Amino acid sequence: MGLSLEQKKAMVQEVSAVxxxxxxxxxxxxxxxxxxxxDQLRALARERGVYLxxxxxxxxxxxxxGTDFECLTDTLHGPLLLAFSQEDPGAxxxxxxxxxxEHSALAARSVAFGGTAYSAEHLERLASLPTREEALSRLMATMRAPVQKLATTMNEVPGKLVRTVAAVRDAKQGSPA
Known part of the structure; x- marks a missing residue:
């Protein structure tokens, strides 16, 4: 059973808004x-915050x-589904x-990012983008590293002094006076 004109208009508006x-x-x-x-794919999409x-x-x-994804129009032929990432670019x-x-029947045709369409070969590159949490943790680790190195270096100065004094003491105690 086909869709009515009103249903088609509503679907276009919904997908356009997304x-x-x-x-x-x-x-x-x-x-x-x-x-x-x-159904499994749709359930996974809902869990991951992807509009499918x-x-x-x-x-x-x-x-x-009229959207950034207008570049996909040349690749839209055949039985296709569209998946839009709403919060996480790689989702x-x-x-x-x-x-x-797990299901070889599903094959990526193209990906779009920043108003440019890319072939399916770029799917892995887009999928490997870190999530927001991963990106924040990497940023925090990068910001923490210099501070941690400075603290380690500053702590090493008194430690070296204590080891030197202990070595001098041991040398004086061990030598006959």
């Missing part, structure tokens, strides 16, 4: 996935028009990559 706010997008071909596997939608290509082209790419490892 695309306006999204950081990255991944288009993937889902031909060969069963309904149960699609199967949209007809003409509707998808209209939805991404959609990680979702598609991880699900495709």
């Amino acid at each position: 695309a306006q706010q999204a950081l990255t997008a991944v288009s993937a071909e889902y031909r060969g996935l069963s309904a149960g596997e699609m 939608r199967v949209v007809k290509n003409t509707l998808a082209r209209r939805a991404v028009a 959609a790419a990680r979702l598609v990559r991880d699900f495709a490892k």
